[in-house]
Amino acid sequence: MNALLLSALWGVVMMFSSFLVKEKSAIRNMAVAGLVLLLLVNILEMNGKVFFDINTRGMIYFDRFSLLFNSIAFISTFIYFILSAKDMEKVGDNYAEYFALIFFILCGITLVTSFKSLLILFLGIEIISIPLYILTGSDKRNLKSNEAALKYFLMGSFSTGLMLMGIALIYGAKGTFMTFVPPATVKEAAQATPASALLIAGMILLLFSMSFKVSAAPFHFWTPDVYDGAPSVFTSFMATIVKAAVFASFIRLFNDAFGAEKSQWQLLVAIITAATLFIGNITAVFQQSVKRMLAYSSISQAGFMLFALYAMNGDGKEGLILYATAYSLATIGVFAVLIKLKDFSFEGFNGLSKNQPILAATTTIFLLSLAGIPLTAGFLSKFYMLKAAMETGQNLWLVIFAVLMAAVSVYYYFRVIQAMYFKDGDVSPDLTVSPAFKTILVFLAVLVILLGIFPGLLLNWYYF
Amino acid sequence: MGASSLIVLMIAAVAFSGIAILVSKLIVKATKNKHKGQPYECGVPTKGPNWVQFNVGYYLFALIFLIFDVELVFLYPWAVVVKKVGWLALVEIVIFFFILFMGFLYAHKKGALKWV
Numbered sequence: 001m002n003a004l005l006l007s008a009l010w011g012v013v014m015m016f017s018s019f020l021v022k023e024k025s026a027i028r029n030m031a032v033a034g035l036v037l038l039l040l041v042n043i044l045e046m047n048g049k050v051f052f053d054i055n056t057r058g059m060i061y062f063d064r065f066s067l068l069f070n071s072i073a074f075i076s077t078f079i080y081f082i083l084s085a086k087d088m089e090k091v092g093d094n095y096a097e098y099f100a101l102i103f104f105i106l107c108g109i110t111l112v113t114s115f116k117s118l119l120i121l122f123l124g125i126e127i128i129s130i131p132l133y134i135l136t137g138s139d140k141r142n143l144k145s146n147e148a149a150l151k152y153f154l155m156g157s158f159s160t161g162l163m164l165m166g167i168a169l170i171y172g173a174k175g176t177f178m179t180f181v182p183p184a185t186v187k188e189a190a191q192a193t194p195a196s197a198l199l200i201a202g203m204i205l206l207l208f209s210m211s212f213k214v215s216a217a218p219f220h221f222w223t224p225d226v227y228d229g230a231p232s233v234f235t236s237f238m239a240t241i242v243k244a245a246v247f248a249s250f251i252r253l254f255n256d257a258f259g260a261e262k263s264q265w266q267l268l269v270a271i272i273t274a275a276t277l278f279i280g281n282i283t284a285v286f287q288q289s290v291k292r293m294l295a296y297s298s299i300s301q302a303g304f305m306l307f308a309l310y311a312m313n314g315d316g317k318e319g320l321i322l323y324a325t326a327y328s329l330a331t332i333g334v335f336a337v338l339i340k341l342k343d344f345s346f347e348g349f350n351g352l353s354k355n356q357p358i359l360a361a362t363t364t365i366f367l368l369s370l371a372g373i374p375l376t377a378g379f380l381s382k383f384y385m386l387k388a389a390m391e392t393g394q395n396l397w398l399v400i401f402a403v404l405m406a407a408v409s410v411y412y413y414f415r416v417i418q419a420m421y422f423k424d425g426d427v428s429p430d431l432t433v434s435p436a437f438k439t440i441l442v443f444l445a446v447l448v449i450l451l452g453i454f455p456g457l458l459l460n461w462y463y464f
Numbered sequence: 465m466g467a468s469s470l471i472v473l474m475i476a477a478v479a480f481s482g483i484a485i486l487v488s489k490l491i492v493k494a495t496k497n498k499h500k501g502q503p504y505e506c507g508v509p510t511k512g513p514n515w516v517q518f519n520v521g522y523y524l525f526a527l528i529f530l531i532f533d534v535e536l537v538f539l540y541p542w543a544v545v546v547k548k549v550g551w552l553a554l555v556e557i558v559i560f561f562f563i564l565f566m567g568f569l570y571a572h573k574k575g576a577l578k579w580v
Binding site: 198 | 570574
């Protein structure tokens with residue numbers, strides 16, 4: 001509850017800073033300070049210090065999982081701010097508003113990770129989506145940015161409509177918006193409606209709309225265009241932090257509301273997972289632009305995160321926490337380097353290791369983590385996911401397929417490494433990066449490796 | 465309840481719109497005249513092409529108008545119960561006004577109310 005209120009409040013503060021504060025560096029510092037504050041109150045809440053306690057009649061409930069996920073989102077955003085906040089200046093004039101919108105998105109993220117009522121889920125998803133539509137189109141003079149925003153808005157509204165229809169059907173079947181109904185009433189409901197087609201139909205609609213939000217195939221068509229058209233700084237944000245948070249709500253929804261109907265949706269989720277892995281990885285191979293390749297790679301990573309949904313057990317939840325962190329950190333790092341370059345094609349990376357050895361080395365570590373090479377966080381998180389899927393004991397073809405697809409992903413991630421180290425080129429010789437930027441990148445790379453060796457550093461927070 | 469109710473819902477949805485169109489097709493005598501194509505109760509007839517670009521300022525004004533429109537809509541139910549609920553209602557509506565006022569203040573400071 002602390003972070004929820006503070007993030008909304010800080011969003012308003014950032015909004016007003018646009019005409020109260022003149023210097024851009026001051027605005028940036030305010031945003032970073034707000035984020036540190038957010039992280040602080042969230043960690044205090046994890047230790048039982050709740051400052052604001054509003055009676056929401058059980059519609060919002062902050063448990064260990066949601067608080068940890070919020071912390072991960074705040075830490076990732078913090079790193080994202082200190083790496084890329086300076087590059088937001090190039091997007092447009094409304095510098096303070098970009099931060100305000102990001103704080104509103106964080107407010108939505110705290111809602112979707114902690115909902116107990118379907119209405120709160122809907123509210124949270126909308127609070128996340130609407131600022132994202134604006135951020136996508138924030139490069140107002142760029143036609144591609146406009147096109148991406150319009151596409152995202154139309155498709156997003158459509159999927160929100162599906163979600164509302166699903167919620168309405170579930171309300172018809174259950175008679176309540178609460179995701180988890182106490183056992184006594186569940187028994188009565190089960191006796192009253194033995195096989196509720198309404199509930200199944202609503203569940204499938206919710207599954208589809210949430211798949212759209214996390215860009216799982218076959219609902220992924222908006223992803224490459226939107227990620228490619230949006231300004232790169234905001235692509236970095238929406239491909240990592242937002243996607244991870246929506247995954248957390250996806251898991252929470254299906255665990256709380258449809259845990260009893262697992263046999264009904266498990267095969268469907270398995271098919272969606274396989275399709276996502278296949279389409280994401282195979283299409284990424286043919287991309288010429290690294291930015292577009294990262295968009296497809298985010299689809300394929302979503303496929304791996306879907307394993308947590310498919311397995312729906314303790315290992316899956318742990319795996320999702322680790323996966324979301326590993327994926328967010330690595331992708332933020334790659335994007336931070338990509339933004340600095342002028343040419344977003346693979347050739348743009350040619351010879352980067354000669355001009356900027358530190359940038360090249362850290363990018364290599366991030367890409368290795370995304371590909372799932374041992375000793376990086378990406379490897380362990382993929383391992384957790386596959387282990388969770390193995391524990392269910394069925395559909396083993398899915399696990400084998402996922403390993404094959406991970407092997408395919410190595411190809412397109414290594415193309416960037418190859419360009420950086422083994423191809424001659426003198427691209428962006430005027431590239432200047434501050435020592436602070438390099439330090440943060442190195443810190444991020446160390447974090448990725450540390451999580452790959454000691455995942456307990458993060459996962460212990462889940463229990464203690 | 466069950467699968468049958470869903471099917472009934474789908475059939476009813478299609479039938480509701482389908483029958484309405486069908487009935488009007490069947491009973492209406494088709495005529496064509498000058499006045500039929502005119503917009504119904506939508507103000508005066510237009511002069512010149514109506515696919516012109518509007519000044520973007522109109523939209524800003526419309527959005528700010530919306531803030532106060534919604535505010536007034538919420539005042540009605542509030543006015544009905546304010547006596548029963550007492551002071552708490554007053555405090556709540558002041559908080560509500562304050563939030564909207566912040567939005568208005570932001571729009572004003574950003575120059576959204578200036579006609580350029």
